[in-house]
Amino acid sequence: MVSVRIYVEGGGDSKKLHSRCRKGFSKLIEKSGFEGRMPSIVACGGRDKAYDMFKKALTSANRDKFPMLLVDSEEPVTVAVWDHLKDRDG
Numbered sequence: 001m002v003s004v005r006i007y008v009e010g011g012g013d014s015k016k017l018h019s020r021c022r023k024g025f026s027k028l029i030e031k032s033g034f035e036g037r038m039p040s041i042v043a044c045g046g047r048d049k050a051y052d053m054f055k056k057a058l059t060s061a062n063r064d065k066f067p068m069l070l071v072d073s074e075e076p077v078t079v080a081v082w083d084h085l086k087d088r089d090g
Helices: 015-034 047-058 081-089
Strands: 003-008 040-043 065-070
Touching (some): 015 040, 047 081
Parallel strands (some): 003 040
């Protein structure tokens, strides 16, 4: 069975806000039809922290462990996703 973990930008800097962020994203994903096969949500706080945690998770990713990154695009995406992030954040 594949384990999916989504590293999300958001949740501020406190445990309470991280908890609320995880719950909010969990509700959204569940209502989108993923009930029964829910991914884990990791509220990371800021964008840089989310990216750093995602990169670390990639080092142990395999067929059974699949990390994903979810950050706010800040503006419409008109090029490839990674190019957009590189242009915005280097």
